[in-house]
Amino acid sequence: MDEPNVLFVILDSVRRDRTSAYGHDRPTTPNLDRLAEEATLFENAYTPAPWTLPSHCAMFTGLFPSEHGVTNGFSDVSLRLPDSVERLTERLSADGYRTAGFSNNPWVGRLSGLDRGFDEYVEWDLEIGVDGDTDINTTRDRLYSAAHTALAQAARQPVFLLKRRLFTSNLVERATRWMRTTAADEPPAFTFLNLMEAHSPYFPPAKAFTELGLSPPGPIEPRLLNTKLLAYVLGKADLPPERRQRVLEFYDASLRYQDRKLGELLETMKETGTYDDALVVVVADHGKTLGEHDRNGTPPHSTRSVNTDVPLIVKRPGQETAERIDHPAELTGLFDLISDPTMSPTAALSGDEGALVEDYVPHTGRTSEPTTRWRVLTDGEHRYVRSDDGREFLFGPDGNPVPEDQEPLSSRFTEMMDSRVARLSEPEEIDDSDHEELSRGLESQLEDLGYLE
Template identity: 25%
Template sequence: MSRSRVAAAFGVGALLGAFGVGSVLLSSCESDTPRADADLPSSELNLLMIAINNVAWGHMSLAGYGRDTTPNLDRWARDAVVFENFYSHCSWTLPAGTSLFTSLYPYTHGVLDRYHGNLLDDDVMPLAEVLSRNGYETAAFTGGLDYKPIFGHMRGFDEIADNDNFTSFETTFAQAREWIESRDDGGGFFCFVHGYDAHSPFNPPDRFKGVFSNLDGKNITVTTQYSLRGYQAEEGRYVAHYIWNEDPFLKESAEKRSNKRFSMERRVELTQDDIEYLTALYDEEVLHIDSLLDRFLRSIDGEVLRNTIVVILSEHGEMFAKHGRFGRAGTVRGNLYDDVVHVPFLLRAPGLEGKRVDALAQMIDVMPTVLEIMGISPPVGAQGRSLLPAVGGVVEVNDFGFAGGRFNHARKKQHPFFWAETINESIRSRRWKLIRELIHPAGKGWDRIEAAETFELYDVMDDGDEGLNVADENPRVLAELSDRLATWAAASKKSGAAEPATVEVPRAMEQEAREKGYW
């Protein structure tokens, strides 16, 4: 089947101006972009994209983690391109997933809040729509929540499974397999599969529980029924809040909470055994995903896979009592430490040999990379760059990587733990990483949180754990990166559409998420 190559346009202008960093904000789809030294067939290739939500690169044995959490993926990756320095732009799924599907930074696509300004502009063309216009059948099988179609980033999918929130890969992999097998052989497809199996609350299946975790003789004080978000209090102690399942905006819920021993405002001081236990449960969830992923890929017809680009990635990771935070939050929403934003990106495609690539790569680069392999032009305005030149060792694609967004800027309803307005931004190079955090810049917010602006500078080549803030010792580096970060943020916002529209999140969707220990 021949396809017309549709050059899609976003309707949001490409970022203009060079920053002395290889034009990192400009689309890299020019005709003179160096290509990888590989024979890449560009016609009739399918795309299978799998998002293993909340799986951090640092918790994969593929990355050298001390526990054997991804044994099957380790073997599969021998024939894949493994991007070892791949980073997300946000600490949570909705803005990160929107960047994945649009090749736009969060400030540009504007979908930064689940309740306000949460609808992607109609002029932005997501990946599924690009491929649909090029003749592909498209389908998505997800765990719901931030991949519900109401937010606009799922436009272009012919079929989206109407799954419950927190649907497991046990279900979505089965749905995807059935859909792939039921297709005729008349054309290409794009299948997106996603699951929240590794997302908090951590409750691995019985057959995996106990592989890494052990309750014997341990001082375990937490329940794993609900998500925990916490921060470091006095004397190094970690205090966590349960994300309670009752709706905080209903009067009857507030009345019930006042009489319940286990309330939404309940805090728990985490013991070291608690932290180690929750970490082990998370690792068991990763091991579970690895098993499901292996079974799914083995179930797909070999001839189909030989003609399919396979992408495996994660939108964000998780944090366990580091940097004064527990569970990607702390006293604020947002977290840009590498525990959270350093995530896996694995790519297998006809004509690409398995190798490890240490070039700096970002979430917005995924879309241009797969589209180049498929022989399709990215939309005008795409901010990501194809990583194929880095795969071929031709050129370093990104001199800098960026992350950032704002949370609760409209001060709309949120869980009380997230009422503070925050801005979190970061810039990284090969050696340096700068994190800027601004807490409720309007001087408002939860009265237990003090307004503050902080800058943290890390030499990530020598301090990969981001343990020593060296901002005071390196004022010139701090000043230069701060300027670049501010320039990027301003340009990203300017290049985006106007303030996104707001779509009402259905109350049933909210309540279902809370009943399962989240939101």
């Protein structure tokens, strides 16, 4: 069989429980729902790390954070993957694929080294990072790319406000141009997108609210809500119940708008005749805490289900019948699945002893706090959480702590974790000279996203 075209979409910060494909009562993801009707839906998929940078690096290398070495972007020597670590795109290029990437997130691209192996790459601020020969960028795109740094420095506020619909729409438009341009080509095409409407700050269009039966905001509410939400993300304020409900409405409306863009990508594949025989992977890199847990609690809120449990839907080439898999799935297996589409998704993604998650906290920069590593092992029902300093917790299917008298269950998870960790490889040494200073425009964006205080 010829190598199939591949569409790989990472929905940044999308919680499993807020997608209608997984039972949410609001129709937040109708296009994802339709995809699931003819694809494989993994009911228990877990991120390798509960924030963007290490999670994307894990999916693009098949390695967990402790193996690829990019664990916490502000305490590590470097933000970039070592050159010696093979990226998914490098493997695909060696197999004859043409590759293009379109990223909404500043972590995902040149900053982390995830742009390597792409023939075309467009960064979060619409800078053309890698310019290939498919001519998917218009003259206007190239002019903006050449001037983007000056625009970002001269007009910080528009970057904050417009990174949503303007940037997302532009990236999706360029991706559809790429798919149309390469549809009839002999070499197969790999198309990657990171879309981050579900990552705060939230500026969904009024139509997305009305489609969900929600009250659209006025002109001032989004700015006020996002300012208060950023204070919560940075641990400087609480998220009271009434505000949390409105934040969740903004979150759901953002999902609805993002799903519309996903629908445009899928429809382009159908129009060009590439959909049926393509491999389509849609997944989130992590979830998001929105008031459910104490952000300063122990174990960290980032190890709880709202952050680690993600949607994952895979349409195999030629697949027409829906499947549901309840065995725990690890996203590091996407490297093998995408580089070898003949593999069974279940075989590629299923962990032997449940699914492993690694978290290095804190995630936020400019802090004097020491970094602590936590690991999570889950079998889809129970969740075992352990830190390197010996603190351990076991939660049941209801999310509550398991009684201390359940010693056999605790011992089983301790042994499973020891066995799983023992199979992890040592990370490659990171080159100290590879460190890249953050530009002021990039710093501003990371501050708006809650990564820098």
